[in-house]
Amino acid sequence: MDWVYTDIVKDHxxxxxxxLKQGEEFVADGEGMVGNMKCGDQMMFKIKVDKIKxxxxxxxxxxxxxxxxxASTSVLSEMVKGMTLDKAYLVSPKDVNKNLGxxxxxxxxxxxxxxxxxxAAINDYYRKNGMEHKxxxxxxxxxxxxxxxxxxxxxxxxxxxxxxxxELQEKTKLGTVCGQCKDEAITLLEQxxxxxxxx
Amino acid sequence: MQRVYLDHNAxxxxxxxxxxxxxxxxxxxxxxxxxxxLGREARKLVEEARGKVAHFxxxxxxxxxxxxxxxxxxxxxxxxxxxSPNKCHCPSARxxxxxxxxxxxxxxxxxxxxxxxxxxxxxLGVDKYGKVDSSQLEKFITNKTGLVSVMLANxxxxxxxxxxxxxxxxHKNDALFHTDAVQxxxxxxxxxxDLDVDFLTISAHKLYGPKGVGAxxxxxxxxxxxxxxxxxxxxxRRAGTENTLGIIAFGxxxxxxxxxxxxxxxxxxxxxxxxxxxxxxxxxxxxxNGHPEDCLPGTLNVSIDGVEGExxxxxxxxxxxxxxxxxxxxxxxxxxxxxLLATGIPVERAHGSIRISLGRETTxxxxxxxxxxxxxxxxxxxxxxxxx
Numbered sequence: 001m002d003w004v005y006t007d008i009v010k011d012h013x014x015x016x017x018x019x020l021k022q023g024e025e026f027v028a029d030g031e032g033m034v035g036n037m038k039c040g041d042q043m044m045f046k047i048k049v050d051k052i053k054x055x056x057x058x059x060x061x062x063x064x065x066x067x068x069x070x071a072s073t074s075v076l077s078e079m080v081k082g083m084t085l086d087k088a089y090l091v092s093p094k095d096v097n098k099n100l101g102x103x104x105x106x107x108x109x110x111x112x113x114x115x116x117x118x119x120a121a122i123n124d125y126y127r128k129n130g131m132e133h134k135x136x137x138x139x140x141x142x143x144x145x146x147x148x149x150x151x152x153x154x155x156x157x158x159x160x161x162x163x164x165x166x167e168l169q170e171k172t173k174l175g176t177v178c179g180q181c182k183d184e185a186i187t188l189l190e191q192x193x194x195x196x197x198x199x
Numbered sequence: 200m201q202r203v204y205l206d207h208n209a210x211x212x213x214x215x216x217x218x219x220x221x222x223x224x225x226x227x228x229x230x231x232x233x234x235x236x237l238g239r240e241a242r243k244l245v246e247e248a249r250g251k252v253a254h255f256x257x258x259x260x261x262x263x264x265x266x267x268x269x270x271x272x273x274x275x276x277x278x279x280x281x282x283s284p285n286k287c288h289c290p291s292a293r294x295x296x297x298x299x300x301x302x303x304x305x306x307x308x309x310x311x312x313x314x315x316x317x318x319x320x321x322x323l324g325v326d327k328y329g330k331v332d333s334s335q336l337e338k339f340i341t342n343k344t345g346l347v348s349v350m351l352a353n354x355x356x357x358x359x360x361x362x363x364x365x366x367x368x369x370h371k372n373d374a375l376f377h378t379d380a381v382q383x384x385x386x387x388x389x390x391x392x393d394l395d396v397d398f399l400t401i402s403a404h405k406l407y408g409p410k411g412v413g414a415x416x417x418x419x420x421x422x423x424x425x426x427x428x429x430x431x432x433x434x435x436r437r438a439g440t441e442n443t444l445g446i447i448a449f450g451x452x453x454x455x456x457x458x459x460x461x462x463x464x465x466x467x468x469x470x471x472x473x474x475x476x477x478x479x480x481x482x483x484x485x486x487x488n489g490h491p492e493d494c495l496p497g498t499l500n501v502s503i504d505g506v507e508g509e510x511x512x513x514x515x516x517x518x519x520x521x522x523x524x525x526x527x528x529x530x531x532x533x534x535x536x537x538x539l540l541a542t543g544i545p546v547e548r549a550h551g552s553i554r555i556s557l558g559r560e561t562t563x564x565x566x567x568x569x570x571x572x573x574x575x576x577x578x579x580x581x582x583x584x585x586x587x
Contacts, residue, residue, distance in 0.1 A: 013510075017581045020583075022582055037547040037550070038546045038547060039508065040507060040527045040547075042585045044585045062583050062584065063584070064584045065507050065510070066510050067513045068505075070510060107528075110528060181263070
């Protein structure tokens with residue numbers, strides 16, 4: 001009987017790597033927490049850094065999340081060990097997904113928290129070590145002025161299944177007043193679809 | 200690996216006797232509408248099944264017609280209201296429907312669609328146990344209300360509504376009353392005359408019959424308009440050649456329910472009690488959803504703090520245990536169960552909910568195994584949880 005996701009997902013779900021065990025001493029150089037329980041997923045990521053080589057030497061994580069969140073973060077934790085912080089910073093959900101052997105489209109949004117938490121942990125490390133200039137702010141930009149919809153919300157809508165401008169409007173109410181943001185919204189829509197779903 | 204099926208509200212396995220009758224009826228191929236002997240043979244079997252289904256719910260055979268699913272029956276009833284009465288013979292010019300926030304998606308989606316076609320739809324809320332408040336119906340109902348639709352028992356939390364009282368309010372205001380009894384029929388005694396409903400929906404696969412067949416009860420004298428048009432099958436109320444094999448099996452399934460249901464109810468209530476107490480004893484910080492008494496005998500819905508439902512479901516699946524969850528992640532949407540949210544529980548409790556639904560083959564041994572495995576799985580998930 002085939003499992004619901006790939007065998008790699010199953011393996012990581014059954015034996016998640018680098019989980020922070022209860023009572024385990026793990027002195028972290030950086031720590032990040034993203035998501036919230038109301039949305040159904042939350043992710044915590046801790047990293048240990050070789051301060052001379054600027055590499056990520058070890059990490060631990062914990063999550064309140066589904067099988068895809070557990071498996072994707074487990075894979076991510078293996079991928080980033082030994083990476084330079086600069087490189088680890090650029091790991092995308094798509095890279096994670098590839099290493100998992102693919103997740104169904106509707107589960108992609110469950111797998112984007114791990115890398116977000118990792119970046120939050122790296123940012124935390126930068127701040128604590130006087131490298132504030134390296135922190136890339138992930139600030140949202142308002143696209144639809146009338147309904148106050150940001151690019152982040154457009155990305156979330158894409159992860160939630162929006163593929164057309166009309167579906168995007170249904171999910172975000174964007175462009176339903178003056179309509180001036182339509183072109184920019186469509187450009188972003190296409191960018192985010194390519195970012196998360198192009199094969 | 201041992202397989203423990205505890206998802207009977209999703210669907211049920213065929214009763215062995217039903218399976219037997221399906222196999223034995225495979226050669227019944229005549230079209231029940233045909234006048235020749237093979238057609239008449241099929242017709243006879245369809246009518247026998249109709250008699251059994253009708254008898255089971257206290258209806259006359261001519262008040263029961265067969266459809267393709269519970270969903271179809273529900274869509275048929277909801278399609279009655281926004282119709283224009285002078286175009287076809289629909290119940291009334293009343294363009295307003297009242298239903299509840301905890302209905303099955305087929306009612307909610309159909310109601311959304313008819314609202315877009317111009318009908319007014321109002322949704323009754325529920326209390327923390329999932330019960331509809333009849334006084335809210337009294338407040339909502341107007342002389343424009345054409346139909347009130349309230350499910351008899353909820354599929355997720357098992358809560359049973361006081362249909363008799365609600366139907367009385369509808370009738371006092373000259374509105375028709377429909378109940379989606381898909382989860383209730385076969386799990387508790389149902390009598391349409393006693394409930395005094397105008398429409399009632401049944402599905403065969405929830406009561407150990409096959410998938411793809413259901414029935415709609417339409418009270419004698421209630422004006423009706425078909426959703427599916429074509430031939431004169433089912434007295435013109437539902438076109439399309441009858442699913443003869445499914446209908447024969449459906450008839451057998453209700454006949455068996457009639458024999459087995461009473462004893463089974465007692466047994467399931469006892470098993471549910473063992474399950475409930477076992478979970479309480481072995482897992483800290485859990486809460487039960489649904490009504491403590493007015494609940495389907497085999498349904499138990501539990502929220503487990505600090506865990507997300509899909510991961511619990513899938514870890515249990517690896518142990519051979521089949522359950523379901525109200526978590527968003529298992530639904531393919533971003534929102535958890537609308538039923539649990541309507542009861543006012545915190546969103547995270549809805550994400551952490553597991554529905555366990557027992558059935559005729561469930562044994563005490565399976566329940567003990569489930570308690571043990573659930574405690575292990577929850578411990579495991581909580582260990583990696585940021586929220587516990």
